[in-house]
Amino acid sequence: MSKIFFISDVHLGLGNKQEEEQKRENLFSFLDYVLLNGNELFILGDLFDVWFEYKQVIPKGHHRILTKLEDLTRKKIVVHYLLGNHDYWNEDYFEKELGVKVYHEPFEKTIDGKRLYFHHGDGLAQNDTGYLILKKILRNPFIISLYKKILHPDFGITLATSSSHKSRNYTSHKHYGEQDGMLLFAKEKFREGLDVVMMGHNHEPKLVEENGKLYVNLGDWISHFTYGELKNGKFEMKVWKGVME
Numbered sequence: 001m002s003k004i005f006f007i008s009d010v011h012l013g014l015g016n017k018q019e020e021e022q023k024r025e026n027l028f029s030f031l032d033y034v035l036l037n038g039n040e041l042f043i044l045g046d047l048f049d050v051w052f053e054y055k056q057v058i059p060k061g062h063h064r065i066l067t068k069l070e071d072l073t074r075k076k077i078v079v080h081y082l083l084g085n086h087d088y089w090n091e092d093y094f095e096k097e098l099g100v101k102v103y104h105e106p107f108e109k110t111i112d113g114k115r116l117y118f119h120h121g122d123g124l125a126q127n128d129t130g131y132l133i134l135k136k137i138l139r140n141p142f143i144i145s146l147y148k149k150i151l152h153p154d155f156g157i158t159l160a161t162s163s164s165h166k167s168r169n170y171t172s173h174k175h176y177g178e179q180d181g182m183l184l185f186a187k188e189k190f191r192e193g194l195d196v197v198m199m200g201h202n203h204e205p206k207l208v209e210e211n212g213k214l215y216v217n218l219g220d221w222i223s224h225f226t227y228g229e230l231k232n233g234k235f236e237m238k239v240w241k242g243v244m245e
């Protein structure tokens with residue numbers, strides 16, 4: 001039986017120097033644990049507070065996490081990385097250089113006979129047409145490639161960083177019933193035959209069991225440091241206490 005780990009919303013680069021240092025050490029100790037004990041790792045988006053990659057350029061400041069991920073894949077641990085609304089602008093660096101499996105869209109996997117569905121969690125709020133339009137624009141391949149052609153990386157990445165901060169202020173101040181929307185979506189998936197629906201995005205750890213089906217929100221690594229563990233067909237949500245004092 002395999003042992004599989006799940007995390008979401010680490011938002012590397014979001015905090016001040018000291019917070020980031022602490023978060024990194026904490027995350028690295030977790031990844032070392034996964035390296036020794038796991039078979040697979042799922043990252044459900046917003047690993048970075050901003051990841052904006054050009055064909056030949058990646059953002060500065062994250063080299064240690066990149067080599068950590070490579071350590072995992074070199075040890076034959078399968079790393080699945082579903083892109084979130086803060087780190088969607090991925091080219092092929094993670095796949096080609098780090099051996100990570102990258103997903104641009106929500107996806108399904110069967111594990112130990114159970115059907116699991118993974119979604120970052122954005123765009124599921126009720127009556128939030130504005131965000132859905134914005135999401136379409138921000139993910140449009142033509143617009144993304146035009147942006148990269150026009151803007152030098154120093155400017156393009158800086159601009160992406162500042163709009164990421166604006167987007168957080170916007171999303172954290174809206175009340176479109178995001179929690180409800182996510183749970184409703186999960187229930188819809190249960191009706192389609194899925195057994196587990198897992199998300200992140202709203203930074204609120206949550207576990208809802210219903211007729212043997214499971215909705216999981218993995219929380220975040222900003223204030224909760226929560227992770228999921230699936231072992232012998234049993235799912236548990238835990239808090240990583242690693243190197244925190």
Ligand SMILES: [Mn+2]
Nearest residue numbers: 046084085201
């Ligand atoms: Mn998000």
